[in-house]
Amino acid sequence: MTRFSDEGYIIALRRHGENSVILTVLSRNNGKITGYVKNALSKKQLATFQLGNLINFEAYARVDDNMLSLRVELGAPSAVNFMNDAQKLAALSSLCALCNATMPEKENLERFYYYIDSFFNLINEDNWLTHYAYFEFFLLDYLGVGLDLSCCSATGTKENLAYVSPKSGKAVCATAGEAYKDRLFKFPHFIVAQDYHPSLAEVAELLKMTEFFLNKNFFAAHGLKFPINRANLLENLGIYR
Secondary structure, eight states: OEEEEEEEEEEEEEEETTTEEEEEEEETTTEEEEEEETTTTSTTTGGGSOTTOEEEEEEEESSTTSOEEEEEEEEEOGGGGTTTOHHHHHHHHHHHHHHHHHOOBTOOOTTHHHHHHHHHHTTTSTTHHHHHHHHHHHHHHHTTOOOBOSSOTTTOOOSSEEEEOTTTOBEEEHHHHGGGGGGSEEOOHHHHTTOSOOOHHHHHHHHHHHHHHHIIIIIITTTOOOOHHHHTHHHHTTOOO
């Protein structure tokens, strides 16, 4: 028998029968959890089951291989922070789609959960999009396809790093990359410096780069389709390639 309690954010749900749902939660201690919730779509419960809400839940299954059943209580109605802002809603949809597509069931997210939690907790800050960008950058690392920004792949220097190679995912210094700069990504200085107040242009460049590497190094490498909610994100944010 399986039984545990946790909290997490709703990242997917689909109707099952007349009033029940299959719910996917990104949880603090148990990673991605999918389970069955009976009578979730009753009028009394409907507000709880919204994409992005923080919930507390108890999961149980009589047989370990069975789908989990979930007992759910609303922890915080965080979905309301996205409802009236098309850009924030686009970022939420992208985050949920990426997490649902990339993460295995019941694998502890460890420190990576911090970046997810920060996105939700700081969504009303002026720099909310920066927190989303950090989520995508460290998602690459969590998936084992992170970038190597430690030194120039051509010269070995750690000075004057200016670009990232789309072929290798490694840093390139200004001197070595100058002749090829139109084919290279810009080096994400704000990520390396742990700066949470970069310019919008810097965030835009980072998101263009993470989109490329997520698609190339994870989705294409595994024969998976890149989520449409992420593919359209830059356009929905008003960021054009």
